[in-house]
Amino acid sequence: MKFKEKVSYLECDTCSRRFAPGEVDLTCPDCGPGLGTLTVVYNYDEIGKILTAGTLENRKEFSHWRYLEILPVSARPEKLHPRVGWTPLYRLPALGRRLGVENLWIKDDGVNPSASFKDRASSVGVARAIEEGRSVITAASTGNAASSVALFAACAGLRAVIFVPETAPEAKVAQLLMFGAEVLSVRGTYDQAFDLCLQTALDRGWYCRNTAVNPYLGEGKKTAALEICEQLGFDPPDRVFVSVGDGCIIGGLWKGFCDFKKLGLIDRLPRLYGIQAGGSAPLVRAFEKGEKTATPLIEAKTCADSICVGQPRDHIKALRAVYESQGAMLAVEDDEILEAMRRLAREAGVFAEPAGATGFAGLCRLASQGEIGPGERVVVLVTGNGLKDVQTAISAVDRKPVPVDANIQAVKSVLK
Amino acid sequence: MKFKEKVSYLECDTCSRRFAPGEVDLTCPDCGPGLGTLTVVYNYDEIGKILTAGTLENRKEFSHWRYLEILPVSARPEKLHPRVGWTPLYRLPALGRRLGVENLWIKDDGVNPSASFKDRASSVGVARAIEEGRSVITAASTGNAASSVALFAACAGLRAVIFVPETAPEAKVAQLLMFGAEVLSVRGTYDQAFDLCLQTALDRGWYCRNTAVNPYLGEGKKTAALEICEQLGFDPPDRVFVSVGDGCIIGGLWKGFCDFKKLGLIDRLPRLYGIQAGGSAPLVRAFEKGEKTATPLIEAKTCADSICVGQPRDHIKALRAVYESQGAMLAVEDDEILEAMRRLAREAGVFAEPAGATGFAGLCRLASQGEIGPGERVVVLVTGNGLKDVQTAISAVDRKPVPVDANIQAVKSVLK
Numbered sequence: 001m002k003f004k005e006k007v008s009y010l011e012c013d014t015c016s017r018r019f020a021p022g023e024v025d026l027t028c029p030d031c032g033p034g035l036g037t038l039t040v041v042y043n044y045d046e047i048g049k050i051l052t053a054g055t056l057e058n059r060k061e062f063s064h065w066r067y068l069e070i071l072p073v074s075a076r077p078e079k080l081h082p083r084v085g086w087t088p089l090y091r092l093p094a095l096g097r098r099l100g101v102e103n104l105w106i107k108d109d110g111v112n113p114s115a116s117f118k119d120r121a122s123s124v125g126v127a128r129a130i131e132e133g134r135s136v137i138t139a140a141s142t143g144n145a146a147s148s149v150a151l152f153a154a155c156a157g158l159r160a161v162i163f164v165p166e167t168a169p170e171a172k173v174a175q176l177l178m179f180g181a182e183v184l185s186v187r188g189t190y191d192q193a194f195d196l197c198l199q200t201a202l203d204r205g206w207y208c209r210n211t212a213v214n215p216y217l218g219e220g221k222k223t224a225a226l227e228i229c230e231q232l233g234f235d236p237p238d239r240v241f242v243s244v245g246d247g248c249i250i251g252g253l254w255k256g257f258c259d260f261k262k263l264g265l266i267d268r269l270p271r272l273y274g275i276q277a278g279g280s281a282p283l284v285r286a287f288e289k290g291e292k293t294a295t296p297l298i299e300a301k302t303c304a305d306s307i308c309v310g311q312p313r314d315h316i317k318a319l320r321a322v323y324e325s326q327g328a329m330l331a332v333e334d335d336e337i338l339e340a341m342r343r344l345a346r347e348a349g350v351f352a353e354p355a356g357a358t359g360f361a362g363l364c365r366l367a368s369q370g371e372i373g374p375g376e377r378v379v380v381l382v383t384g385n386g387l388k389d390v391q392t393a394i395s396a397v398d399r400k401p402v403p404v405d406a407n408i409q410a411v412k413s414v415l416k
Numbered sequence: 417m418k419f420k421e422k423v424s425y426l427e428c429d430t431c432s433r434r435f436a437p438g439e440v441d442l443t444c445p446d447c448g449p450g451l452g453t454l455t456v457v458y459n460y461d462e463i464g465k466i467l468t469a470g471t472l473e474n475r476k477e478f479s480h481w482r483y484l485e486i487l488p489v490s491a492r493p494e495k496l497h498p499r500v501g502w503t504p505l506y507r508l509p510a511l512g513r514r515l516g517v518e519n520l521w522i523k524d525d526g527v528n529p530s531a532s533f534k535d536r537a538s539s540v541g542v543a544r545a546i547e548e549g550r551s552v553i554t555a556a557s558t559g560n561a562a563s564s565v566a567l568f569a570a571c572a573g574l575r576a577v578i579f580v581p582e583t584a585p586e587a588k589v590a591q592l593l594m595f596g597a598e599v600l601s602v603r604g605t606y607d608q609a610f611d612l613c614l615q616t617a618l619d620r621g622w623y624c625r626n627t628a629v630n631p632y633l634g635e636g637k638k639t640a641a642l643e644i645c646e647q648l649g650f651d652p653p654d655r656v657f658v659s660v661g662d663g664c665i666i667g668g669l670w671k672g673f674c675d676f677k678k679l680g681l682i683d684r685l686p687r688l689y690g691i692q693a694g695g696s697a698p699l700v701r702a703f704e705k706g707e708k709t710a711t712p713l714i715e716a717k718t719c720a721d722s723i724c725v726g727q728p729r730d731h732i733k734a735l736r737a738v739y740e741s742q743g744a745m746l747a748v749e750d751d752e753i754l755e756a757m758r759r760l761a762r763e764a765g766v767f768a769e770p771a772g773a774t775g776f777a778g779l780c781r782l783a784s785q786g787e788i789g790p791g792e793r794v795v796v797l798v799t800g801n802g803l804k805d806v807q808t809a810i811s812a813v814d815r816k817p818v819p820v821d822a823n824i825q826a827v828k829s830v831l832k
Contacts, residue, residue, distance in 0.1 A: 081765040083504050090498055111527060113765055115803060155765040171806040177813040178761040178802065188822030196827050345594040349497040349529055349571040386594065387531060387803035390587040397593040406604030411612050
C-alpha cells in the first residue's frame, strides 16, 4: 500500500482538526508546535486484512520493517541501514523473583545500530525524507537522536545537520561526527538547540527530525510496542515501564499498542508507566495535578542526560498515554537510577545508559512498595547502551580496580 | 549429545598427542602453553546426521547456540545470558562498488551483549565452567574479553576475577566493574597480566578463560564462521578479512569453516586474511618468513588496543589458518585503521572500534592493489563496537563541532 492509501488522516492532538496525508509537514498551523502535535490515523480496515498474526509469523524480515503496512512510508527505501528494531526481549525469572515480579521481561533497545531506541524514529524519519525527495535532514538532540539520524542519513546519502547543546556527552558527539554529520554545538540548553533547529529547518526547507513536531517519528517509536506484543505471542503485558524525557517514546508506545488493538491483533492494553528523573520531572508534576499539558521547568538536572529535559515537547501525547492506559508518571532519584544500572548489569547482563535504566528504577520503586500484583506480567524498556555515557557509568560503579605490581607475590597479597 | 559423546579427542597443535575429553584442562603437558595449544576434534559422523541444512532452517534459536551439536557442552546452561552471536551480515553493494569488490558483506559482531566478538568465546567458556562445577572464572584481557566474561559470569552467578594491564581503556574497565567483576590492574603489559592470570588459575583451581590456552574458547569463536556460511545459504565466501591480535579469532574462524566442511554443510573453504596493525605485527613477520610460530616483539604499539599484542598466544592456529586456507597475514598502518573507521561509519553505518575496523582496512589495502577479482565474494568481520574506545574515535574524526551562540543569526552565519 502507498503512503496516502495507508494513512487516512492526521489529527491535531489539541483541536482535533484533521489533515490529509501530505497536507502539513509538522504540526497543526492553528495550535503551533507546543500544542498542535499530530496523530497519524491509518486505514485500519484495509491494513487489518493484510497484517495478521498469520502473515507476521512467516515473515523473514527481522527488523521493525516487518510492520511496513502500519508504517507511514510507501516502501522501505533500499539505501537505508538494514537493521533497526526487532530487539531482544529477555525473560528474567531470577531477577523478577528478587523484585517480587514473577513475570519480568526486559526489552533491550541498546542493541540498535546506533545503540539507542532512537533508531526506530530515525529510520522512519529518513525514509520519509527520501520519499519526499529531501536531501538535507536536521535534528536537535541531547545526543542519541543526533547520532541515530547521522547514521541513517549517512547510509542513505543525505546531508545531516545536527544541533546539540554544548553539554552533550563527548561519546555521543564523537559518534555522530564519525557518521559524517555537520554538528552545531549550541552555547545553551537542549531547549534552545531545539528551537534553533526547527527555525532553521523551516527557513531552509530541510527535513526536520525533531522529536514531537514531526508526526512520523512516533510511528517509528511505536514499533517497540508492536514487537513486545508479537514477542509475547500477542498476549500483551499488564504493565510497561519506560523512561521519559520529551515524552515521545511513551507516546509512541501507546500508539503502537492502540494500533495493534485497532487491527485486532491484541484484545487488551497494558498500563504504561513513564519514569522521569526527580530533577527533570515536569510530566510527573502535571500528572500529579491531573493536567493535560506540562509547565516547563526553569532548569532540569539529572545524571541521565538523555532525559534531562525542562520542556517536554510531546507532553500531550505522553500524558494521554498514562491517563488512557491507567498507568502513571513517576519520578525516581539519581541514586536510584545508578542502582538500577548496577542491577541491570549484574542481574540481567544489560549495560544501560542512565536514561536507559530509569524505567527499571521506576519498576524497582513500585515493586518495593508492593504495588505489583504477584501474577502480573511486566515489561521494562531499556532505551540506550551504557557505553554511550561511560563517565556516568564510572560514577555508578561501587568498586575500583585493585592496582597490583606485575609479580605473583603481589597478586597473592591482594587476593582474598 | 553429551560433551563426551560429541568430542572425540583433543589434539596438540605441535606434537599431535591426543587427549580424551576431560583428560586435560588447558594445554598439552609435554609442549606447554606456548606450543601445546589443543584442537577439539568432534565425532563428525554422528553430529553430521543431526546438524544439517534442513534442521538448521527450522530452528527458532537465533543465537550461536543454534549450533549446540558442534559446541563443546552437553547443554546450554539455563542461567546464561540469552543472546550471543547470530549477528547481522550486511550486504553493501554501493561500498563494495567503490572498492571494486562487487560482492561485499560486513558481519557486525559489535552487536553482541558486551559489544564485542569475545562474547562468543565467553559464553562457551562460562558454559564449560558451569558444567565442570567451577565457581570462579578468571581471565586476562586488554578489555573486551574481560568485560565479556564479566557479563556472562554475572548472569550465571559465577565470581569473575579479571587481570587487565593498567593501560586498558577506561570505558572497558568501567563496563566490567559494572558487571560486578573483581579487577586487578597490573602495572605491566598485557603479556604480564596474561601470565599472572594463568599462574593464579592453576594455583587456585579457577576456571581459566584465557585466550589460546583454553581449547574451548576457539570453539565459541568458530560460530561466526558457521553463521557466515548459513547466512550465505551454505555458499561460503571467497575471502574473509579479520583483525588479528593473539590470533584466536582467525584460528576459531578457520576451525568453524573446517568443521562445516567435515559435516558436509559446505563443499569448499574461503581464504582467510589476518590483518595486524603495523606496530604490532609479529604474525605478519612470521608469515612473511614462512614460519609456523611467531617470535614475540619487545614492544607492541598501535591505536587499536584490542590487537596490541607483542606475544600472540594462538600463533600456531593463526598461522595455520592462513597457510592452509591460502590466505595471508597483512599489516596496515594506524592511519589506515582510522580511515577504515570513518568509511565503515559513513558508508556502512557501522561504528567500529579501531581493532574492529582493522579487517576492513586490510581489505581496502588489498582492493586498492587490485588483488580482489571482480566476481569474488568477500566478508569482513567487525569485531567490536566503536563506543568501546571513544578516545580513539575522537582522534579519528576529521571534523569538529562548530560552536555557535544560541540565536538564529549566529546559526545563519555559520551555516553554508
